Amino acid sequence: MADKPVVGFIGTGVMGKSMASHIKKGGHELLVYNRTKGKAEELLNQGAVWCNTVAELAEKSDVIITIVGYPHDVEEIYLGEEGILAHVRQGANLIDMTTSNPQLSKKIYDVAKDKGVGCLDAPVSGGDIGAKEARLAIMVGGDEDTFKEVYPILSLMGQNIQHQGPAGSGQYTKMANQIAIASTMMGVAESLAYAKKAGLDQKKVLDSISTGAAGSFSLSNLGPRMIDGNFEPGFYIKHFIKDMKIALESAETMGLHTPGLALAKKLYEELTEKGEDDSGTHAIYKYYINQ
Structure with missing residues (x-):
C-alpha cells in the first residue's frame, strides 16, 4: 500500500x-x-x-x-x-x-x-x-x-x-466503555441537580469536585453544559440507547446482570418519550431538574 x-x-x-x-x-x-x-x-x-x-x-x-x-x-x-x-x-x-x-x-x-x-x-x-x-x-x-x-x-x-x-474485541471494549458512562452520567446529573436544590453555586461545586475522587470526563466536559442548559449533542441519546441495548443483550448472553445499565436505559427511554432523541446524552440532567 x-x-x-x-x-x-x-x-x-x-x-x-x-x-x-x-x-x-x-x-x-x-x-x-x-x-x-x-x-x-x-x-x-x-x-x-x-x-x-x-x-x-x-x-x-x-x-x-x-x-x-x-x-x-x-x-x-x-x-x-x-x-x-x-x-x-x-x-x-x-x-x-x-x-x-x-x-x-x-x-x-x-x-x-x-x-x-x-x-x-x-x-x-x-x-x-x-x-x-x-x-x-x-x-x-x-x-x-x-x-x-x-x-x-x-x-x-x-x-x-x-x-x-x-474481530469483535473493539466492540466488546466499547460496550464496557458505555456501561461505565451510563451510570457515571446518572451520577453527574444527580450531583448537579442536588447542588442546585441545595441552593449552591453549581459552577463552584463543579470546580471543587471535578479535581477530586468524583472527577471524570463526563463531569468536567458535560457538567458545564448541563449547568448552562446547552443540550446540543456531542453524542445523541438515540444512539446511546442503541449502545445500551447491545450491551445489555451481550451481557445477558454472558450471564452477567447489569442493574446500573438497565436503570440508565430506562431513564433515557423516558427522555425519548418526551422528544429528547436528538439531544446530547447529558440531557439526562433534565430528568432530575424537571421533577
Missing part, C-alpha cells in the same frame, strides 16, 4: 466530519459519501471528493472508514448488494468505527477475509470534543497486522489507540 493511501470515509455526522477532516489534513486523498450530501459540504470545501454511491467509494479507496448510526446501517453498507464488500479492491483495508454489535463485526470480518481484505472494528470514545481535537480513544478488534498497517491513519484521529484482540 502506498505511503498515503486513498481513504474513503462514509458517515460525516457530528463526529465523522471532524475525523475525516483530520485525515484530509494528514495529506491523504479523501473520498466521502453520506446519505445527506449537505453534511459533507464542509469536507468538500476542504478538497474532499464526493462519491455518489457506497460502491463507487469502495472501488476507488485503499482504506475505507465507516461511522454510521445503527447496526442495520453497518450491515447494509458492508454486506448489501451495492455495499462495500461487493465492490472493494482486494488488499484494501476496512475500518468500521461505528459502535455496533460484536457478532456483526465478526461476520463482516469473515466475509472480508475470504475476499482478501483486511477488516477492523474500531469504535471510538470522546464525543464531539475528542473528534474535533483528534484525541479520541480508539478500541480495535481484528488482525494485528492490519492494525499496524492502518495505525498511521488511526493516529490522525485519536491518541489512545489500543488493539484489544480478534
Whole structure:
C-alpha cells in the first residue's frame, strides 16, 4: 500500500466530519459519501471528493472508514448488494468505527477475509470534543497486522489507540466503555441537580469536585453544559440507547446482570418519550431538574 493511501470515509455526522477532516489534513486523498450530501459540504470545501454511491467509494479507496448510526446501517453498507464488500479492491483495508454489535463485526470480518481484505472494528470514545481535537480513544478488534498497517491513519484521529484482540474485541471494549458512562452520567446529573436544590453555586461545586475522587470526563466536559442548559449533542441519546441495548443483550448472553445499565436505559427511554432523541446524552440532567 502506498505511503498515503486513498481513504474513503462514509458517515460525516457530528463526529465523522471532524475525523475525516483530520485525515484530509494528514495529506491523504479523501473520498466521502453520506446519505445527506449537505453534511459533507464542509469536507468538500476542504478538497474532499464526493462519491455518489457506497460502491463507487469502495472501488476507488485503499482504506475505507465507516461511522454510521445503527447496526442495520453497518450491515447494509458492508454486506448489501451495492455495499462495500461487493465492490472493494482486494488488499484494501476496512475500518468500521461505528459502535455496533460484536457478532456483526465478526461476520463482516469473515466475509472480508475470504475476499482478501483486511477488516477492523474500531469504535471510538470522546464525543464531539475528542473528534474535533483528534484525541479520541480508539478500541480495535481484528488482525494485528492490519492494525499496524492502518495505525498511521488511526493516529490522525485519536491518541489512545489500543488493539484489544480478534474481530469483535473493539466492540466488546466499547460496550464496557458505555456501561461505565451510563451510570457515571446518572451520577453527574444527580450531583448537579442536588447542588442546585441545595441552593449552591453549581459552577463552584463543579470546580471543587471535578479535581477530586468524583472527577471524570463526563463531569468536567458535560457538567458545564448541563449547568448552562446547552443540550446540543456531542453524542445523541438515540444512539446511546442503541449502545445500551447491545450491551445489555451481550451481557445477558454472558450471564452477567447489569442493574446500573438497565436503570440508565430506562431513564433515557423516558427522555425519548418526551422528544429528547436528538439531544446530547447529558440531557439526562433534565430528568432530575424537571421533577
